[in-house]
Amino acid sequence: MNDRPDTEGASALALSSAERYALKQARVLGRALHEPVAPLDADGFALVDILVDEGLIARIAPAGAVDFGGAPEIAMSGRIVLPLFVDVHTHIDKGHIWRRKPNPAGDFKSALAAVIEDRSANWTGADVAARMEFSLRSAYAHGTAALRTHIDSVGAQTRISWPVFAEARERWRGRIELQASPLFSIEFALDDSHMADIEAMLDAHGTGILGAVTYMIPRLHEGLERLFALAERKGWELDFHVDESADPAARSLKAVADMAIERRFPRPILAGHCCSLALQEDDERRKTIDAVARAGVSVVSLPMCNMFLQDREAGRTPRWRGVTAIHELKRAGVPVMIASDNTRDPFYPYGDLDMMETWREGVRILHLDYPFADWAPAVAAFPAQAMSLDLGVLRQGARADMILTRARDFTELLARPQSDRIVVRSGKASSAKPPDYSELDALFGLAP
Numbered sequence: 001m002n003d004r005p006d007t008e009g010a011s012a013l014a015l016s017s018a019e020r021y022a023l024k025q026a027r028v029l030g031r032a033l034h035e036p037v038a039p040l041d042a043d044g045f046a047l048v049d050i051l052v053d054e055g056l057i058a059r060i061a062p063a064g065a066v067d068f069g070g071a072p073e074i075a076m077s078g079r080i081v082l083p084l085f086v087d088v089h090t091h092i093d094k095g096h097i098w099r100r101k102p103n104p105a106g107d108f109k110s111a112l113a114a115v116i117e118d119r120s121a122n123w124t125g126a127d128v129a130a131r132m133e134f135s136l137r138s139a140y141a142h143g144t145a146a147l148r149t150h151i152d153s154v155g156a157q158t159r160i161s162w163p164v165f166a167e168a169r170e171r172w173r174g175r176i177e178l179q180a181s182p183l184f185s186i187e188f189a190l191d192d193s194h195m196a197d198i199e200a201m202l203d204a205h206g207t208g209i210l211g212a213v214t215y216m217i218p219r220l221h222e223g224l225e226r227l228f229a230l231a232e233r234k235g236w237e238l239d240f241h242v243d244e245s246a247d248p249a250a251r252s253l254k255a256v257a258d259m260a261i262e263r264r265f266p267r268p269i270l271a272g273h274c275c276s277l278a279l280q281e282d283d284e285r286r287k288t289i290d291a292v293a294r295a296g297v298s299v300v301s302l303p304m305c306n307m308f309l310q311d312r313e314a315g316r317t318p319r320w321r322g323v324t325a326i327h328e329l330k331r332a333g334v335p336v337m338i339a340s341d342n343t344r345d346p347f348y349p350y351g352d353l354d355m356m357e358t359w360r361e362g363v364r365i366l367h368l369d370y371p372f373a374d375w376a377p378a379v380a381a382f383p384a385q386a387m388s389l390d391l392g393v394l395r396q397g398a399r400a401d402m403i404l405t406r407a408r409d410f411t412e413l414l415a416r417p418q419s420d421r422i423v424v425r426s427g428k429a430s431s432a433k434p435p436d437y438s439e440l441d442a443l444f445g446l447a448p
């Protein structure tokens with residue numbers, strides 16, 4: 001025990017029946033605390049003691065400042081404690097089909113075609129449910145508290161997938177907060193019978209979020225008008241896949257922002273991807289970012305998926321990382337964040353809904369460092385705000401949900417995958433592990 005005295009002790013204690021204990025000298029993000037604690041270290045961490053009582057965070061106090069009256073103590077010795085993660089952009093209806101529908105070309109066009117084929121051939125309710133469950137068990141084991149997924153919603157699939165999502169949402173209530181947005185190309189917004197289906201499914205099984213994939217079709221404006229009008233009528237939010245393209249002429253982000261301003265759209269709008277923004281002329285990019293900021297649109301970058309799909313050409317080394325102009329957006333006051341996107345499907349063959357991985361990769365791909373603390377909320381507090389959830393920060397009185405690490409600064413945190421992190425839920429160390437891949441074998445006709 002002597003070489004690992006600290007968080008291993010935490011695991012043992014929290015897994016035991018202790019209802020009340022204190023984490024002593026934990027490093028937590030200073031700015032994310034509801035009550036500020038000074039001083040902060042060079043990385044922006046505050047040193048605090050955290051009292052856990054009956055599954056809640058009873059008290060967060062500057063280290064050594066408060067006597068917790070004999071509560072058993074766990075020496076964190078300056079190790080970092082994080083809030084649980086919030087994953088605001090995923091595709092759990094699509095995840096884990098790679099084994100039966102790979103995309104060896106690795107580009108966007110082939111990914112789209114592969115998914116359409118697999119969807120019409122295989123996506124029964126049972127198939128979608130099994131893969132969703134697998135994805136959620138992974139996200140849960142890695143320490144995710146809330147997750148928004150997009151649901152492929154075209155043709156017969158719409159009425160298959162939404163009830164499956166609603167059942168998953170009920171089953172996971174209290175463990176992972178689930179939201180969903182429909183996914184279809186913007187031209188479908190011009191189709192009355194399609195939109196009637198969408199409205200019916202969202203009424204019955206939705207979470208008040210409408211969405212689509214926006215790109216430069218001749219009737220883009222009209223399509224957007226229909227979506228905004230429906231969202232206004234129903235009191236729904238909006239969540240778009242926007243300009244997932246290396247073509248600087250892909251400017252639908254500007255169209256979304258302009259429409260939000262013009263209509264004074266009152267509810268949250270989230271725009272994902274926005275890849276082409278990074279490749280536009282400076283002047284044009286500035287105008288778009290100004291409009292996005294004025295419209296109050298939030299932007300989520302999907303760094304792993306974008307780097308995989310964008311700028312891919314067989315035999316040619318990529319020259320671009322595929323990601324949006326996230327620093328420029330942030331500087332303009334736009335709420336920005338990162339998320340997982342696809343997992344083991346034709347759009348992205350890797351990934352496991354592990355937001356620690358997304359953060360780690362995001363730091364490398366998007367330079368989300370110097371100062372690290374500015375960007376740490378991009379995997380928890382900012383997406384929680386985008387989802388209108390009171391999550392993503394450690395807060396007195398809230399459920400004692402947190403992630404205990406052995407790292408004492410950001411480079412120790414981000415250099416390793418944090419495979420030894422301890423996910424604490426309601427004050428207890430979780431023993432959840434990501435499911436074994438063989439559990440999916442039956443979906444692919446493989447013998448057990």
Ligand SMILES: [Zn+2]
Pocket residue numbers: 089090091150241272341342
């Ligand atoms: Zn996506």
